Amino acid sequence: MTTIGSINTCTVGLDRCNCFESLSDEEMKLLNENIVEVKFKKGETICKQGSFASHVMYLCKGLAKVYMENQNETLILKIIPADNLVGLTSLFNGNNVFQYNISAYVDSVVKLIDINAFREIINKNAKFATEIIQIINSNTVQTYGRFFCLTQKQSYGRLADIILCLSDRIYKQRSFELLLSRKDFAELSGMTTETVIRMLKKFKDDELIEIEGKNFTIKNYDLLKKISDYG
Amino acid sequence: MTTIGSINTCTVGLDRCNCFESLSDEEMKLLNENIVEVKFKKGETICKQGSFASHVMYLCKGLAKVYMENQNETLILKIIPADNLVGLTSLFNGNNVFQYNISAYVDSVVKLIDINAFREIINKNAKFATEIIQIINSNTVQTYGRFFCLTQKQSYGRLADIILCLSDRIYKQRSFELLLSRKDFAELSGMTTETVIRMLKKFKDDELIEIEGKNFTIKNYDLLKKISDYG
DNA sequence: GTTAAAACTTGATATAGATCATAAAAGTTG
DNA sequence: CAACTTTTATGATCTATATCAAGTTTTAAC
Numbered sequence: 001m002t003t004i005g006s007i008n009t010c011t012v013g014l015d016r017c018n019c020f021e022s023l024s025d026e027e028m029k030l031l032n033e034n035i036v037e038v039k040f041k042k043g044e045t046i047c048k049q050g051s052f053a054s055h056v057m058y059l060c061k062g063l064a065k066v067y068m069e070n071q072n073e074t075l076i077l078k079i080i081p082a083d084n085l086v087g088l089t090s091l092f093n094g095n096n097v098f099q100y101n102i103s104a105y106v107d108s109v110v111k112l113i114d115i116n117a118f119r120e121i122i123n124k125n126a127k128f129a130t131e132i133i134q135i136i137n138s139n140t141v142q143t144y145g146r147f148f149c150l151t152q153k154q155s156y157g158r159l160a161d162i163i164l165c166l167s168d169r170i171y172k173q174r175s176f177e178l179l180l181s182r183k184d185f186a187e188l189s190g191m192t193t194e195t196v197i198r199m200l201k202k203f204k205d206d207e208l209i210e211i212e213g214k215n216f217t218i219k220n221y222d223l224l225k226k227i228s229d230y231g
Numbered sequence: 232m233t234t235i236g237s238i239n240t241c242t243v244g245l246d247r248c249n250c251f252e253s254l255s256d257e258e259m260k261l262l263n264e265n266i267v268e269v270k271f272k273k274g275e276t277i278c279k280q281g282s283f284a285s286h287v288m289y290l291c292k293g294l295a296k297v298y299m300e301n302q303n304e305t306l307i308l309k310i311i312p313a314d315n316l317v318g319l320t321s322l323f324n325g326n327n328v329f330q331y332n333i334s335a336y337v338d339s340v341v342k343l344i345d346i347n348a349f350r351e352i353i354n355k356n357a358k359f360a361t362e363i364i365q366i367i368n369s370n371t372v373q374t375y376g377r378f379f380c381l382t383q384k385q386s387y388g389r390l391a392d393i394i395l396c397l398s399d400r401i402y403k404q405r406s407f408e409l410l411l412s413r414k415d416f417a418e419l420s421g422m423t424t425e426t427v428i429r430m431l432k433k434f435k436d437d438e439l440i441e442i443e444g445k446n447f448t449i450k451n452y453d454l455l456k457k458i459s460d461y462g
Numbered sequence: 463g464t465t466a467a468a469a470c471t472t473g474a475t476a477t478a479g480a481t482c483a484t485a486a487a488a489g490t491t492g
Numbered sequence: 493c494a495a496c497t498t499t500t501a502t503g504a505t506c507t508a509t510a511t512c513a514a515g516t517t518t519t520a521a522c
Contacts, residue, residue, distance in 0.1 A: 007301065068375060070238065073383040077375060089372055092365040099372055122361055129360030130353055134323040136367050141320055141330055143371070144299060144308060147378045151421040152304040155509070182470065190382040192510060197471060213518095386479070413500065426479055428501060444488095469518065476511070487500070492493105 006229055009149040009161035011078045011188060012169040015138055017058070017085045019131035027121050027128070034117035038110050046102040046110055053090030053098045055112040059083070062108020063170070063179060067187065068100045076187045077143070079105075081170055088136055091119065105179045150190045157231020158189040159199050160224045163209065167218050175217040237460055240380040240392035242309040242419060243400040246369055248289070248316045250362035258352050258359070265348035269341050277333040277341055284321030284329045286343040290314070293339020294401070294410060298418060299331045307418045308374070310336075312401055319367055322350065336410045381421045388462020389420040390430050391455045394440065398449055406448040 023031065037060070040046050046057065046064060059080050066086060067076040077100055080086055089099055096115075122129045149158060162185060167174055180188075185196045203209045208224050210217040218224065254262065268291070271277055277288065277295060290311050297317060298307040308331055311317055320330055327346075353360045380389060393416060398405055411419075416427045434440045439455050441448040449455060 007299075068238075068379050070379075070383070073379075075379050075382055077378070089368050089375075092361065092368055094369070099375055119361075122364065123357050126354050126357040126360050129357050129364065130323065130350075133353065133360065133364060133367065136364065136371065137320050137323055138325070140367065140371055140374070143374055143378065144320075144330055147308070147374065147381070148299045148301075148304075148306050150378070151306055151381050152301070181468095193470080194472085194511085195509060198509095201471085412498095423480060424499090425481085425501085429479095432501085463522105465521085467518105467520075469516100471516070472514090474511105474513085476509105478508100478510090479506105480508090481504105481506070483502105483504085485501080487498100489496100489498070491496080 007145045007148050008165070008228055009146050009153070009158045009189060010142070010165035010169065011076065011146065011162070012081060012165055013078075013084070013138055013142055014169065015135065016083045017135060019085065019128060019135065022125065022127040022131060023121065024125070027125060030117055031113065031121065034114035036112050038112060040104040040108045040110060042104055042106050044104050046104055046108070047087065047098050047100075049098055049101045051098055053087060053096050053115060055115050056085060056087040056091065056118050057102070058085050058111040058113060060109040060111055062110075063105040064102050064108060065105060065184070066100050066102050074187045075190065076184065078139075078146075079170065079188075085132075085135060088132065088139075090115065091122075091132075154231050155189065155191050155195060156199060156202075157228055158191070159185065159196065159203075160228040160231060162188050163203075163218065164221070164224055164228060166216075167221075174221065175215065177214050178211075178216040238376045238379050239396070239459055240377050240384070240389045240420060241373070241396035241400065242307065242377065242393070243312060243396055244309075244315070244369055244373055245400065246366065247314045248366060250316065250359060250366065253356065253358040253362060254352065255356070258356060261348055262344065262352065265345035267343050269343060271335040271339045271341060273335055273337050275335050277335060277339070278318065278329050278331075280329055280332045282329055284318060284327050284346060286346050287316060287318040287322065287349050288333070289316050289342040289344060291340040291342055293341075294336040295333050295339060296336060296415070297331050297333050305418045306421065307415065309370075309377075310401065310419075316366060319363065319370075321346065322353070322363075385462050386420065386422050386426060387430060387433075388459055389422070390416065390427065390434075391459040391462060393419050394434075394449065395452070395455055395459060397447075398452075405452065406446065408445050409442075409447040 049068060059082055061082050064080045065076050066078050066080060067074055086102060087098065090096060122132060149161060167176065182196045183193050186193045189196070200211065204211060208220045210219055280299060290313055292313050295311045296307050297309050297311060298305055317333060318329065321327055353363060380392060398407065413427045414424045417424045420427070431442065435442060439451045441450055
């Protein structure tokens with residue numbers, strides 16, 4: 001029997017986008033005529049919740065977060081590494097407004113693709129549309145997992161999830177420079193900053209992790225995994 | 232300035248599916264050769280989390296819930312009224328396994344559509360693929376809203392959301408026969424059955440709602456809406 | 463290089479909801 | 493319709509996590 005991947009709070013997809021390979025020369029031309037490349041500095045807003053969605057975005061370089069907010073609260077929906085297409089939810093959706101904010105964790109390069117050109121290509125090229133469905137679907141599966149975890153798991157489990165996720169999927173090593181703040185951890189895991197700090201300290205005291213300034217190291221991966229699974 | 236719909240825990244989409252209209256005669260034939268119609272009794276499982284996803288489902292008649300579970304907990308992802316396509320997440324997703332359970336609240340009729348035939352049509356017909364993207368996207372937007380609410384709103388607000396959602400989107404009247412149990416409410420709003428019971432009682436005492444046996448009536452819609460907005 | 467603003471930290475306290483226990487109703491089944 | 497199961501209900505208690513308050517450290521800005 002195959003082991004099915006456990007449900008976790010992880011925010012980063014595994015896929016790299018290669019959806020543009022199925023485009024014809026003509027479609028590629030249309031696309032290129034409707035793309036602008038924009039550089040964003042660390043901390044800058046790439047797209048704003050509630051504003052008109054005139055484009056979809058392709059993150060060429062950098063790291064970004066996608067988050068929803070109201071007056072008082074913020075929830076980070078996902079973290080986007082390079083080579084990812086974002087903003088697809090606005091594609092054919094009644095109001096044509098971004099459902100979320102996106103902002104850059106580090107200096108980033110984003111290609112803005114005119115949404116009408118993008119729609120046109122989808123409407124003509126079924127292979128491309130299939131690729132897009134693929135991307136949207138794997139995103140949905142991930143969101144369901146996060147949704148389940150954030151509503152059912154205890155805080156320690158959720159925090160462990162996110163630490164493992166950063167290590168496995170973004171940095172691909174056990175030791176890395178932490179780009180997220182404690183507040184980001186809080187907004188990823190649906191708790192307060194204070195609670196995150198206390199729990200990170202507990203992990204440190206229990207020698208699961210090590211934090212020195214911005215340097216973050218996982219010292220006991222297996223136990224963190226257990227906390228993630230049973231937390 | 233247009234008022235943008237407030238974020239809520241609502242679980243029911245507004246769309247009715249009319250995606251099959253864009254199919255050619257030939258595609259329609261392929262589809263029809265790969266459909267079986269199955270009747271499910273109240274309470275029966277329509278699809279099982281973890282099992283192979285050999286088909287997508289179209290709910291012709293009835294009412295169903297889509298939910299995820301592990302050993303101890305359950306989260307209802309959404310409630311599906313008639314004329315809805317479900318199971319699309321498995322379409323092109325690596326493992327081809329259902330991510331959730333679906334079960335019938337009332338006697339229901341479901342068309343099971345072979346997933347390979349469905350894929351084939353998407354892969355050929357960009358208009359159809361576009362419709363599917365539309366469906367998936369409006370589902371995603373709704374899931375994001377629920378995700379935000381369940382992680383940020385207090386329980387009273389979440390419960391109010393669901394009551395309003397049932398009234399507005401499923402029954403389309405203020406008074407209706409309640410098909411959901413207290414446990415369903417709990418699994419929809421991410422709390423325990425006991426808490427739901429206590430809160431419903433509070434709503435009753437405050438004359439926001441009336442419950443007599445299976446008969447459920449909303450007596451103060453506006454105040455429930457306020458609780459939903461500020462809860 | 464000083465000052466202001468964020469980001470982090472820690473402790474004390476509060477509380478929304480969970481958990482546990484028990485029982486009455488309501489539904490189901492042979 | 494008697495026996496059983498499930499759902500609803502309510503009270504007592506507990507606890508994980510939020511909130512508030514006050515400090516330190518780091519980062520950004522002028």
